[in-house]
Amino acid sequence: MANAFERHGLDHLSASSINLFVAQPAMWAMQKLLRRKSSVGPAAHRGTAIEAGVEMGLFDPAVSVEACQDLAVARFNQLTALSSDPAVQKERVNIAPAVAIALAELRQYGIPEAAEGNRQHRIEVLLPGVPVPFIGWLDFWFPARGIIVDLKTQGRLSSKISDPHARQGAIYHAAHGNNEIRFAYVTPQKIGVYRLEDPRTHIARVVSIARSIERFLSLSDDGAELTAALSPDLDSFYWNDPGSRAAAQEIWGLAPEAAPQA
The missing domain is CATH 3.90.320 (Lambda Exonuclease; Chain A)
Known part of the structure; x- marks a missing residue:
């Protein structure tokens, strides 16, 4: 049953x-x-974008922080392209600094499997x-x-x-x-x-x-x-x-x- x-x-x-x-x-x-x-809002898309940038930087230690930030912002722009939510711009400016801070901490752990x-x-x-x-x-x-x-x-x-x-x-x-x-x-x-x-x-x-x-x-x-x-x-x-x-x-x-x- x-x-x-x-x-x-x-x-x-x-x-x-x-x-x-x-x-x-x-x-x-x-x-x-x-x-x-x-549907999820800009805050959730911010999280997805930051994770994408951090993932890139952890799995490839040779890639620059700036490249990781660019990828994260591009991912966010893609996810929010059709959104009219006024919070989009507020969330966008938070992405690059968060990626840099996360990579500075987590790259100390090495390369994930x-x-x-x-x-x-x-x-x-x-x-x-x-x-x-x-x-x-x-x-x-x-x-x-x-x-x-x-x-x-x-x-x-x-x-x-x-x-x-x-x-x-x-x-x-x-x-x-x-x-x-x-x-x-x-x-x-x-x-x-x-x-x-x-x-x-x-x-x-x-x-x-x-x-x-x-x-x-x-x-x-x-x-x-x-x-x-x-x-x-x-x-x-x-x-x-x-x-x-x-x-x-x-x-x-x-x-x-x-x-x-x-």
């Missing part, structure tokens, strides 16, 4: 999936059960009590040092690893238990690198969330019915995307609202 995940066409989980379920269960249901996707056909390593791990695997991708793995580094971009530097990121790191640790997990938080001004402590505590929370999702899915085989049982918090930044807000208005019968101010 198919488990609750399989009955809803879900064959795996991820750190982003469980974290979204905790933060915004209505959006999780909209995306995973009704297959209504959400590249996966076959892809620089990032795919992980897939089954956790006790969860019937579907967790899938994810490692940003930078330095096996000679026994360190996995995940790069996060921010406007203001965190002083510690956030709980959602700790859950992500715990999943990585479950897949590669002999490695230390570190998170590198980079801003246009500075970088902070923090080691994940006590991954067992965080993996227990991961399993607890996964079981909560399973219990929720077990309530009905009708994804629309489950989604309707929840209600979106449109004041949250998660719903800033106009397409997501329009979908929420359609799904939950909400009156049209003005888009949030940037």
